[in-house]
Amino acid sequence: MxxxxxxAWPLWPIVPIYPYGQRRTLRREIIPNKLxxxxxxxxxxxxxxxxxxxxxxxxxxxxxxxxPVAPTRECVRLLRELEAVHGEVKYAILPTVTGxxxxxxxxxFAQKFKQCQMYVAPNQWSFPVDLPLSWLGFPAKRTxxxxxxxxxxxxxxxxxxxxxxxxxxxxxxxxxxxxxHRETRSLLAIDAILSIPLNPPEVVAQNPLPLIxxxxxxxxxxxxxxxxxxxxxxxxxxxxxxxxxxxxxxVPSLAQLFKDARKSPDKSQKNYFxxxxxxxxxxxxxxxxTLRQDGRLIVAPILQTLIFNRDSKAVLAWxxxxxxxxxxxxxxxxxxxxxxxxxxxxxxxxxxxxRPDDQSxxxxxxxxxxxxxxxxxxxxxxxxxxxxx
Numbered sequence: 044m045x046x047x048x049x050x051a052w053p054l055w056p057i058v059p060i061y062p063y064g065q066r067r068t069l070r071r072e073i074i075p076n077k078l079x080x081x082x083x084x085x086x087x088x089x090x091x092x093x094x095x096x097x098x099x100x101x102x103x104x105x106x107x108x109x110x111p112v113a114p115t116r117e118c119v120r121l122l123r124e125l126e127a128v129h130g131e132v133k134y135a136i137l138p139t140v141t142g143x144x145x146x147x148x149x150x151x152f153a154q155k156f157k158q159c160q161m162y163v164a165p166n167q168w169s170f171p172v173d174l175p176l177s178w179l180g181f182p183a184k185r186t187x188x189x190x191x192x193x194x195x196x197x198x199x200x201x202x203x204x205x206x207x208x209x210x211x212x213x214x215x216x217x218x219x220x221x222x223x224h225r226e227t228r229s230l231l232a233i234d235a236i237l238s239i240p241l242n243p244p245e246v247v248a249q250n251p252l253p254l255i256x257x258x259x260x261x262x263x264x265x266x267x268x269x270x271x272x273x274x275x276x277x278x279x280x281x282x283x284x285x286x287x288x289x290x291x292x293x294v295p296s297l298a299q300l301f302k303d304a305r306k307s308p309d310k311s312q313k314n315y316f317x318x319x320x321x322x323x324x325x326x327x328x329x330x331x332x333t334l335r336q337d338g339r340l341i342v343a344p345i346l347q348t349l350i351f352n353r354d355s356k357a358v359l360a361w362x363x364x365x366x367x368x369x370x371x372x373x374x375x376x377x378x379x380x381x382x383x384x385x386x387x388x389x390x391x392x393x394x395x396x397x398r399p400d401d402q403s404x405x406x407x408x409x410x411x412x413x414x415x416x417x418x419x420x421x422x423x424x425x426x427x428x429x430x431x432x
Contacts, residue, residue, distance in 0.1 A: 049117040058147050061086045062250075068118040069246040073374075073381055076100065078227050079125065080380060082246040083112045085144055089253035090283040093244045094144060095376045097231055098125065098132075099224055102201055105130035108159070109222060109231045110138055110145050110376050111152035119155050132156045134198055136189075137163040138220035138233045140208075145233065145376065150180020161186045162196065166209045166218045189220055201225060203368060207235075207361035210354045217350050221361075223368040229381070230370040236342055236392055237375040238382040239335040243277035253280065260323060278331040279323070282415075285334060285344050290414030291327035330415055340373065340384055340392040344411060347395060348419040355396040366390045 052066045062084060069082045081096040097109040106129060112118060126132060135156065137149040153161045161181060165188050169179060177183040189196070193204050203223045209216030222231040243254055254276035255266050282289040334344075342351065351358045366386035373384045395408040 045117055049120070050115050052113045052115055054113075054147070054151060058143055060144070061089065061091060061253075066113045066115055066118075067246070067249055068112070068115060068121060069249065070121045071245075074227055076129070078224075078229065080374070081112055081118060081121065082244070083118075084247055084250075086253065086280075086284075088283075089256045090280050091247055091253045092280070092284055092377050093246050093380075095374070095380055097229075097374050098122065099227065099229075100125075100129045101133060101198070102226065105133040107198060107202070108132055108135040108152070108156075110233060111135055111148045113148050114152045114155045122156075132159040135159045135161050136220075136222065137161065138189075138204075138222065138231075140164050140167050140218040141215070142234055142376075146179075150176075153182055153185065154180060157182075159185070160197075162189050163187070164189055164218050164220045165206065166216050168215045205361055205364040207358055210350060210357060212350065212353065217353075221365055223365075223370060228369060228371040230365065230368065230373045230384070230389070232373060232375045234343065234376065235346065236340050236373065236389060237377055238338050238340055238373075238379040239281055240338060240379040241274075241335070243273055243280075244379065247277070248273065251276075257283075278328060281334065282327070282331055286415045286418060288418040289327070289330050290412060290417065291324045291330045293322040293324060330412065333410065333412060334415070336410065338379070338382075340382065340388050341408070342392055342395070344408075344416060344419060347408060347411075348416060348423050351396060352423075355398075359393060359396055362390060362393045 047065070050065050050067055052064055055064045066083045071080045071082065072078075073080060077100050079098045081098060082093050083095075084091045085094045086092060094112055095110070096112045099107050099109070101107060106122075106125060108122075122132065135149065135152060137146060139145050149161065149163070153159060163176070163181070163186060167176060167188075176186055189204065189206065191206070193199050193202070196202075201224060203225070204220050206218060206220045208218030210218070219233050219235055221233070221235065223229070224231065242248075247254065251268050251273055252266070254273045255268050256276065257279045258272035258276035259266070282291070334341075366389055368386065370386065371383065372381040373389065374380045375382070
């Protein structure tokens with residue numbers, strides 16, 4: 044029986060995001076005795092999404108962990124159970140330099156599994172001051188930078204990988220590494236590509252409070268745990284996660300709030316949820332359907348508008364490498380997994396970067412409504428001073 048203390052994460056103040064000091068871990072076996080997913084949740088203001096570690100059994104015995112999650116006692120116990128049968132964790136991979144929600148678990152994970160060799164994406168940095176990796180919890184003698192030549196790694200007989208970046212951003216560069224496991228024909232991705240499920244993932248549904256919280260249309264509405272509200276809440280969480288402020292979310296001005304309160308104090312919060320003065324428009328679900336694209340592989344709008352459009356040639360060259368691999372499923376670190384997919388499907392997800400001509404290219408998927416992208420566009424202009432690639 045899992046005790047509350049087994050889910051404790053005492054390092055949560057370093058990155059103070061939900062669920063803070065308590066993190067459940069869900070282990071799912073995807074391929075018997077070969078591939079497992081370890082899933083937790085994370086978010087801000089109850090906007091919670093899965094975060095995922097993929098564990099694969101090596102042909103010669105032992106395990107490889109791709110993108111570690113928080114090594115709580117529960118998580119460590121679940122992984123020790125696999126070690127008892129399949130051998131120790133030999134390698135752990137940190138495939139990103141910008142994903143803070145991934146990076147700050149890797150050092151503590153390496154400290155828990157003292158026999159594993161840690162391999163990290165190149166161009167690592169820390170904010171606000173660049174610090175040596177050893178100062179961030181990475182064991183100096185067991186931490187290695189993923190080289191440009193995958194054949195130099197001890198796991199090359201089973202895995203290939205390709206690196207994109209550094210893509211220069213306004214503060215620090217972006218780098219991401221995608222892995223391919225030949226035996227299971229699995230593409231392991233971090234943030235670049237994903238699929239949005241219609242239903243909330245199991246790890247999110249374990250604690251339905253965020254789902255039913257966002258299903259409310261009014262701060263006065265009671266929390267009701269129904270299937271309809273779970274689906275409704277998940278759709279709205281997805282819109283928040285990708286757009287920050289989708290067009291279907293009206294944000295009244297303070298003047299309007301005071302005006303409404305004077306007219307009818309009892310009704311001033313009727314259409315607002317929580318403590319936040321937001322109001323969903325009637326057509327909000329259409330925005331979710333457009334974003335989801337029937338569960339097809341997509342590139343997150345945040346990456347489209349704020350990162351990948353900075354260097355489309357480098358990103359497309361990286362995609363060209365990836366689609367040479369004969370994978371049949373994609374395992375992203377967020378949202379749905381695994382996703383049945385072919386190289387052609389991954390190639391098509393990046394069509395937004397392929398310019399039919401310089402005049403019509405704008406660096407994002409034209410199937411996404413401009414209104415939903417407005418907030419991300421404002422951020423992009425602030426970061427670039429109105430300049431693009």
